[in-house]
Amino acid sequence: MNIQIKNIVILILFICLKGYSQMDQYAYKSILPEITDTWHAISLPDEMFSNVSPNLSDIRIFGITNKKDTIEAPYLLRLKAEKKTFNKIPFTILNTSYNEKGTYITMEIPTKQAINQIHLDFEQSNFDWLITLEGTQDRKEWYTIKEDYRILSIKNELTDYQFTTIRFPNTQYHYFRILIKDTKKPVLQSANVTRYEVKEANYKEYDIERLNIQNPKGIKKTIIDVNLKTPVPVSYIGVEVQETFDYYRPISIRYMVDSIQIQQGSWKPRYKELGSGVLNSIEGNIFTNTSTIAQKFRLEIDNHDNQPLKINKVIVKGYQHELVARFTNPGTYYLVYGNDKMRKPSYDLNYVSANIPEEMTTLIPEARQTIDHEEPIVAEPLFTNKIWLWGIMSIVILLLGGFTLSMMKKK
Known part of the structure; x- marks a missing residue:
């Protein structure tokens, strides 16, 4: 009798699920x-x-x-994101000298590997220096690799920013020499020599439906609202600035997640942090982030006591997404x-x-x-039609009653 009841339960479940395929669970x-x-x-x-x-x-x-x-x-x-690799290259600082032109730092690279980055850390926290980078095989004839290359450090109560990495094409020399053009002698704390390689990402640029740039009075900020045509995965936002003079402005990037009603008929957008950085005249003003699906973005540039920057263009991109499937x-x-x-x-x-x-x-x-979502013809009556419900209950009661009577007769 237990087996019969079990079979009935299985039959009921089968009827409920009949005609409901996996695909019907999606839109x-x-x-x-x-x-x-x-x-x-x-x-x-x-x-x-x-x-x-x-x-x-x-x-x-x-x-x-x-x-x-x-x-x-x-x-x-x-x-299809970018892939970055950093290979540290061993080196030795041979000497540091100083004259009226500035400070010279000479480095020896014992291997024959090409390098393309030298990162420098100085004891000073506020500076703006121009440098020249040279290379040679025998320390007799030096060849210029970079000239008037700018490195910068700003540290105060508002910000802490450094750009002290010298980037250049793959170069193979046994010796490198850095000239820092400044009347004050810098104190080098540490350095790193690397070969940096990157496999470029495959980006898709998205059309901007509306771009609204505001400079509200009293808050010393530039607010840029960017609306795309549809929600898409965004991982790259670039800002093109018209100004040719030096500038340094903190920037925050947020995306709208939803809106809340603050009063009848009035809605306020709610934003979530996407990224932050510094809008500056030294590096490219490109900000990357984890791929995030969104349609509306807000960029806020802190101008402090400076005049607002003239923004030419905002570029929004995302990694190309694909599935690799096996059939x-x-x-x-x-x-x-x-x-x-x-x-x-x-x-x-x-x-x-x-x-x-x-x-x-x-x-x-x-x-x-x-995908059409039709209610299962059989499954619905089981829960909404009382005739089916009472019918099933009657069958179960009869089976249980019969089982009880048979047990009483045996006794």
Whole structure:
């Protein structure tokens, strides 16, 4: 009798779930073009980012086989971000000398490796120096690598900023000499010599729908509101400044997460910190951050007691997003998304990815479709129709009653 009751429960659950496929748990789907290989890259369209979870956990690839079975294809999410490597190169500071031209720091590189960066740390905390960098193989004839290169340090109650890294093309010399052009002798605390290599990111630039630049009176700030056409993953914001004179302004970057109603008919946007830095005339005014899906941004530049800067342009970019998917069964496949309750999937590919080929065909999903969510015909009456509910309860009562009577007869 216990087995009979168990079978009834299983039957009820089966009826409730019948006709409810995995794909019905999501809001949108896009057909993937014909699958021709085991491995394919799938380019994620911009339109999908307004309907996915912020951490992209609800993306799935479902396939429908010829037998109408639903299968799931595993994938890896790849952001085409830059890849940076720093290789420290051994060196020795041979001597530090001083004359009317300035201070000379001579370094020896014992290896034959090319270098492209020298980072310097000084005891002084406030300076603005021009330097010349030279190289030689025999310390007899010196060749200029960088001339009038600017390094800077500002430290006060408002900020703490340093730019003391000399960057130059890959260069191979046995000796390097740095001339710091200043009447005061600097005190070098430490130095690092590196070979810096970077694989550039694949960025996609987004169109700005509205750019509003304000300089409100009384707050000594420039406020820049940037609205994109649609929510997209942003990882790069650049600011082009018209001014040619030297400037140094702290900047904060935030993105709008939602709006709150402060009074009837009035809404106030709520922002979250995305990044901060310094807008300056020395380095490129490019600010990178963790890829974040957003549509509206606010940049605030602290002008202190200075006149506001003239902003020519704001550039917004994001890493190209793609899926690397494995297809092992023939069928019609869909890119599916739109369910913020879904957890990030766990596939074997997350742990064993050595066999993924470097080259593969990229698929472009077709236009987005809305997934219809029809209420299951059988499942609904089980919970809302009293006739079905009383019928099931009657069957269970009869079975339990029969079981009880049989036990009493045995006694």
